[in-house]
Amino acid sequence: MRSYLPLFIRVAVAALLISYGVEKFQDPVNFLKSIHEYDILPVQPSWMLNLGPNVIPILELAAGLCILFGFLRRGAAVFMGGFLVLFTGAILWRTLGVMDETGQAFSEIAFDCGCGGGEVVIWEKMVLNAALIVGTFYCMFERGVVSMQVAKDSAGDSANHGD
Numbered sequence: 001m002r003s004y005l006p007l008f009i010r011v012a013v014a015a016l017l018i019s020y021g022v023e024k025f026q027d028p029v030n031f032l033k034s035i036h037e038y039d040i041l042p043v044q045p046s047w048m049l050n051l052g053p054n055v056i057p058i059l060e061l062a063a064g065l066c067i068l069f070g071f072l073r074r075g076a077a078v079f080m081g082g083f084l085v086l087f088t089g090a091i092l093w094r095t096l097g098v099m100d101e102t103g104q105a106f107s108e109i110a111f112d113c114g115c116g117g118g119e120v121v122i123w124e125k126m127v128l129n130a131a132l133i134v135g136t137f138y139c140m141f142e143r144g145v146v147s148m149q150v151a152k153d154s155a156g157d158s159a160n161h162g163d
Contacts, residue, residue, distance in 0.1 A: 006142050010067055013135040017064030017080060023116030024057035031057075034114030038090050059083070067139050074140045081136035087115070088129040095122045 024031045032053045035041060041049050059079070066076035091113050098109050109122040 014064040014068035017060045020116045021057040021060030028053040077136045077140035084133045
């Protein structure tokens with residue numbers, strides 16, 4: 001019996017990445033403001049700060065499509081998994097700064113992290129990002145249906161050529 005869990009994980013990861021990319025494309029100015037709040041990228045030269053809102057959505061869309069359709073799936077999963085680890089670290093860093101400034105508890109912190117969709121409760125975002133990181137790495141190591149079928153066909157062909 002075939003399990004549909006690998007397909008479900010791939011579709012879920014791809015759908016989230018594609019939706020994040022689309023949301024950032026729809027409001028690049030807000031995304032730029034969100035990136036600026038992290039104080040990670042230099043303000044001068046301005047092209048460095050403007051590069052993020054132009055490139056990150058394209059990378060998310062491309063990686064989501066690659067994971068969904070299986071073309072360069074592992075490379076896209078490694079790339080986005082690494083990006084997500086970086087982004088999650090940046091969100092955590094900003095959260096710790098907000099906690100220090102306001103005295104709020106971690107569970108009370110909410111802000112627009114730049115991921116799309118506006119203000120989010122940060123502990124919920126961290127849980128979602130952790131699941132997405134696990135999902136991207138699963139997509140990297142998972143043997144897709146296509147690759148399993150090719151392996152079966154190759155094994156059958158080599159057995160037939162031995163006669």
